[in-house]
Amino acid sequence: MDRFIKVYFDLGLKHKEIVCILEERHGYNLSIRQLIRILHVHGFYRYKNSTDVMTVAEFIMHEQRFSGTMHVYRWMYYKLKCRGIRARKEEVRLLMRVLDPNSVDLR
Incomplete structure (x- = not known):
């Protein structure tokens, strides 16, 4: 179980x-x-065991650099989740705003 x-x-x-x-x-x-x-x-917590912010930021920068498309934060959150990287949606949104403000403004 x-x-x-x-x-x-x-x-x-x-x-x-x-x-x-x-x-x-x-x-x-x-x-x-x-x-x-x-x-x-068993130590399963939604937000207590979240991944380091720098790891999340590095993943976001890597995805933005190599995919060539502008991602909305929900899609980026989903990609993080699929890779086993735990982060809050709000954290992802704020990081995307800091890392690529022009793309966020264009959207």
Whole structure:
């Protein structure tokens, strides 16, 4: 069960969604509070274990340099998430504003 919880948590699903999927697909009946306890026991936190800001900034600069397209912050957030880099959307938005203000203004 812990393996399923980690997979769904890493996908970014909300607690309620994880509980519903665990019940419907895997037959585990948990409350949201039980799920939160399990997550905390295993050290899974949404924002506590976020990646260093410099790592996020380097990834954003690399993507902007080599892709050649202007990304909106939501798309960049998704790319970060796919690479296993944890950052808040607001953090990504602010970094993109600092790193490439002209592109942000054009959008």
